[in-house]
Amino acid sequence: MATNAKTRKAARYAVPVAVAGVAAATVAMVPAFANSGGPDLPKMTAQQLIEKVAASDVQQLSGSAKVSTDLGLPTLASGLLGGGGGVAGGSANPEDKLAQLANGTHTVRVAADGPDRQKLTFVDGKDEYSLIRNGADVWGYDTKANEVWHEKDTEGAAQGKDHKKTADRLGGASPQQLAQDILKAAGPTTDVSVGDTAQVAGRDAYQLVLKPKHGGSTVNSVKIAVDAKNGVPLRVQLLATEGGKPIVDAGFTKVDFAKPSADTFAFTAPKGAKVTEGAAEAGKGGAGHGKEFKGLESFPGLDALTGGAGGKGGKGDMKVLGEGWSTIARIDTGAGKGLKDIENDKNAPKEAKQFLDSLGGKVTGTFGEGRVFKTRLVNALITDDGKVYVGAVTKDALVQAADANK
Incomplete structure (x- = not known):
């Protein structure tokens, strides 16, 4: 070198x-x-x-x-x-x-x-x-x-x-x-x-x-x-x-x-x-490579919950809202089911229901209804129609973004 x-x-x-x-x-x-x-x-x-x-x-x-x-x-x-x-x-x-x-x-x-x-x-x-x-x-x-x-x-x-x-x-x-x-x-x-x-x-x-x-x-x-x-x-x-x-x-x-x-x-x-x-x-996808921590998207259940954003079965369309510290990513997963459907579906994957149980309280706005995954740094709002708003912002900021970009 x-x-x-x-x-x-x-x-x-x-x-x-x-x-x-x-x-x-x-x-x-x-x-x-x-x-x-x-x-x-x-x-x-x-x-x-x-x-x-x-x-x-x-x-x-x-x-x-x-x-x-x-x-x-x-x-x-x-x-x-x-x-x-x-x-x-x-x-x-x-x-x-x-x-x-x-x-x-x-x-x-x-x-x-x-x-x-x-x-x-x-x-x-x-x-x-x-x-x-x-x-x-x-x-x-x-x-x-x-x-x-x-x-x-x-x-x-x-x-x-x-x-x-x-x-x-x-x-x-x-x-x-x-x-x-x-x-x-x-x-x-x-x-x-x-x-x-x-x-x-x-x-x-x-x-x-x-x-x-x-x-x-x-x-x-x-x-x-x-x-x-x-x-x-x-x-x-x-x-x-x-x-x-x-x-x-x-x-x-x-x-x-x-x-x-x-x-x-x-x-x-x-x-x-x-x-x-x-x-x-x-080259064969073994243990030596290809694994990286991807934050929220790495949790079991989120993929099933959102229909696989960015992957098979999902649109994965993402739009960046705001700038700097207040940046929020809006992901349209194209999921066929809403959160209520998954919550009430007896045949829904258990990982999806476990993930739902780990989320915070329900929130509502002019966008409709959703749930918030909350940490001290990154929060994510998953709406009932399969959209995800995520960023290092407060729950209120996510709701405001969802209302303005429904």
């Missing part, structure tokens, strides 16, 4: 890299300054702080992070996402493990040495799951199941290609990648300011605060703690409009910016371990 500075800064891995596409012209900057709520640091504007993150080119680090997610999922959905457990499960497939970050609290050990070497280890008591990239080799190892997942991309490495899938797997759980994704998504519907200073993992930090300009979002704000010295995002907190503890709280508890030892990224499949070659399974 190419090692010039430009390539390194463009790679999307679990190391702090430039935040591409973030410019003052696309973000509504509020000229607020850090106050004395934490360490006494020089004053800095929001624009200066974003530029500091963008300029950070730290390529090496190691440490521990804690990721807590509280989506307020119904029992059915929570069970499907692995509950509050850590690395439970019998597969070494990275998608299976990373999906578990959608619920509960997890401890992750992190190490990075440039774009070609990263390691994430999910710890659950004595059991561990490690995801390692070392050159062209990507390994997943589940100690509890003694299973190994392996993928090798010698062609991509030889041509200097960006391994996007691997980058997503390795970077998605890190505070740095979360911060990058959030900053890239910030636009004219966002107010950006600098809040109280803080200490994270023993390091002085500024806090960048992003807030929706308009009402209706389930998100009150996003706080990104940025290392005062090197611009590395140390913690990301997603706060709910309804209050309570953060929806997502991902941050380092310990961090060291020294170069990790080379053996940190070395891996050999243990004797007797079951090894699955990811690339070999891709």
Whole structure:
């Protein structure tokens, strides 16, 4: 893989890299300054702080992070996402493990040495799951199941290609990648300011605060703690409009910016371990590939309930309503049955009825009647005529959208 500075800064891995596409012209900057709520640091504007993150080119680090997610999922959905457990499960497939970050609290050990070497280890008591990239080799190892997942991309490495899938797997759980994704998504519907200073993992930090300009979002704000010295995002907190503890709280508890030892990224499949070659399974739809968490649409029963939006038997017509934090997707599933029909149909799939039971209360409007699937972040309104309105917005915002677009 190419090692010039430009390539390194463009790679999307679990190391702090430039935040591409973030410019003052696309973000509504509020000229607020850090106050004395934490360490006494020089004053800095929001624009200066974003530029500091963008300029950070730290390529090496190691440490521990804690990721807590509280989506307020119904029992059915929570069970499907692995509950509050850590690395439970019998597969070494990275998608299976990373999906578990959608619920509960997890401890992750992190190490990075440039774009070609990263390691994430999910710890659950004595059991561990490690995801390692070392050159062209990507390994997943589940100690509890003694299973190994392996993928090798010698062609991509030889041509200097960006391994996007691997980058997503390795970077998605890190505070740095979360911060990058959030900053890239910030636009004219966002107010950006600098809040109280803080200490994270023993390091002085500024806090960048992003807030929706308009009402209706389930998100009150996003706080990104940025290392005062090197611009590395140390913690990301997603706060709910309804209050309570953060929806997502991902941050380092310990961090060291020294170069990790080379053996940190070395891996050999243990004797007797079951090894699955990811690339070999891709062509036949095996366990190594093709699985990804898709949120609401992954829940059993929703497909039966809506007639298979976007798939066989459904129209899958989608329209995007609104913008920014208040964006709502309207999906016309083309379902032949309404919710009442399914509720009263003795022959309806049991998964559909279980899903109905997991939903919140019924709602009505000029659009008709429907039910709301409610979490602390994403809500979905499923109307009686088979339309779905979904977004990180409140129940009232979904009803208003349904009334205006029936």
